[in-house]
Amino acid sequence: MSIYVHNGFMDSLQILQSTVDATCCVPSAEPALSAEEAQQKALVFKALADPNRLRLLSMVKADESGESCVCDLTEPLGLGQPTVSHHLKILVEAGLLHREKRGTWAYYSLVPGALERAAGLLAAL
Amino acid sequence: MSIYVHNGFMDSLQILQSTVDATCCVPSAEPALSAEEAQQKALVFKALADPNRLRLLSMVKADESGESCVCDLTEPLGLGQPTVSHHLKILVEAGLLHREKRGTWAYYSLVPGALERAAGLLAAL
């Protein structure tokens, strides 16, 4: 957990520097992205930052029926069932996948527009 | 490093299962994304999967001159200089930032079209 320091001392320090050095070091005021916003958006990219999760997304997306159950996804990846279940949970929590349990099986599908919204996060940086 | 297994045994196993169980577990053949492609694309998202790196990108993008030097970026984040330097290096290696050294200072700028290309990775999943 990083501590974000923002107080009067730091502000005055920045003002001081900008008068002393004219060629560089004119801090871009506040970051365009707040610490909270950044943390929020990073969660989505964290979910996308694993090769096996990207492959899971691509498989769910490629499926004709629009949904896949865990047993469909386990073997092609060469991962154990608990690991796949773990990755799918992360993708659901990131808002990228939707989970629906029917009987014994759990069906996963892409949340409509989720990938486009994730792409939009980059454009809105 | 995960090991991706792909051999005749697995293929025949899949065919077997599809004849035994008709309701579920029809593996989506090969993952739409190969292990190598997935690893490559994950590198970009790994670079984006940190709040402070997102803030760095936003600050560089927001700067009027289009470039920022390290000293501009260190204080607003509340991180040490080595840490910021480390994050910037990761963003450069991911192909998102460009680094140009002029005199004592190092100027970082957005690689044109890099964010759009990253967004395109999602659409192309």
Add this chain to the structure above:
DNA sequence: CGGCAAGATTGATGGATGTCGATATGTGCA
């Protein structure tokens, strides 16, 4: 009711990652 099968959860473990302090490198300037 009892067993079986699918999937989720837990606990453990090795490896990756963010952060810092200290130091190295390289540049401008007196």
Add this chain to the structure above:
DNA sequence: TGCACATATCGACATCCATCAATCTTGCCG
């Protein structure tokens, strides 16, 4: 030449994360 400054690199440390084996939960069907 020598000092001061900006940045990069190194080493260490704590934390996070991907993975697996084992177990738990839940629904299906005999």
